[in-house]
Amino acid sequence: MEQGHFDAGFVGKCMRAWYGDLPAEDQEKLSKGFDLPFRVLAPSALAAMTGVGPSIPGRVLAPLLVIAGVGDRVRSIDQMTDFAAAAPGRRLKAVENAGHSVHWEQPEACAVTLMEFWKTSRPLPA
Structure with missing residues (x-):
């Protein structure tokens, strides 16, 4: 959980699951959360997928x-x-x-x- 990144395919999959079809402008704004450092985002993503x-x-x-x-x-x-x-x-x-x-x-x-x-x-x- 110290290094890595979420590739565009993973980000797109999450965005479609969460929001469905979005206009490009909204997609761009909402996907900014994935720009957080991996060490911050990875534990949150893990908890979101597996629960706490x-x-x-x-x-x-x-x-x-x-x-x-x-x-x-x-x-x-x-x-x-x-x-x-x-x-x-x-x-x-x-x-x-x-x-x-x-x-x-x-x-x-x-x-x-x-x-x-x-x-x-x-x-x-x-």
Whole structure:
């Protein structure tokens, strides 16, 4: 996981699986995430494909918001519901008309959801 790269074929396969057919401009913007250093991206990609160990999510003690697109083809809304329900302090916001990239597909709904969460999940600054 220290060296390597994701070739164009792999990137294209991921992009098609996650987003379907996209205009070239959107494809270019969304694929920029693959430009991260391999040492950063590889562990994330591995976790995305294989999941994380069952003990990992339980280590998160802070309030946790899961924003999930109802149409996500990477992780189903049922999986996200189960994850959010598995521990106290987790909340799920299911966003209609969105898939895996809620922040891209429904930015306003994502922003409103984040603002509401931040208002209730931490004390306001003095």
